[in-house]
């Protein structure tokens with residue numbers, strides 16, 4: 001199972017994508033205990049957008065528990081505030097700069113691409129799509145001195161054309177936000193949102209349970225709300 005986090009910040013922010021450091025510590029303890037009790041449990045942690053809050057809050061807690069994560073960074077917003085996100089008007093969050101990405105990589109975290117400027121890739125021309133995917137890969141590889149082979153689609157949105165260009169420019173793997181959606185190129189993830197707890201994670205890990213069915217229903221409802229109106233301050 002692959003989990004998708006966004007921000008880990010102590011302050012209150014608009015929307016459901018922020019996870020407080022206290023909640024994060026509890027969830028990590030739960031994950032670390034699960035891994036200790038069952039070697040077959042596979043839980044990977046990913047963080048979208050490459051926020052500086054990852055270094056400020058999540059990084060130390062992960063290291064303490066011998067855990068690492070994959071960070072999907074936006075090459076066009078390094079060191080800048082998240083003005084691509086409408087909710088940033090009220091509570092902007094800075095992205096890591098190049099040096100901070102290198103620090104995160106030196107702590108064992110993988111840095112992969114979340115495109116250049118966080119646009120809905122489905123609506124772009126082939127040239128624009130190429131820029132978002134290829135430029136991001138090249139810029140991040142230059143910063144890290146390592147191959148960037150995975151692409152996480154902004155808002156989790158993609159189509160056949162997006163996958164095709166992603167392959168063309170050299171990615172080996174794509175990531176969506178749909179837990180049940182996986183294929184030979186694009187893989188699914190479970191979003192972790194402000195309301196998630198060890199209990200809801202347990203339900204996700206046990207997909208046949210009643211709790212898991214409720215989780216899927218909740219996710220679908222939230223996703224529908226997000227698509228219905230940006231005023232919901234939902235971003236991915």
Ligand SMILES: [Zn+2]
Pocket residue numbers: 048049114118154155235236
């Ligand atoms: Zn994102």
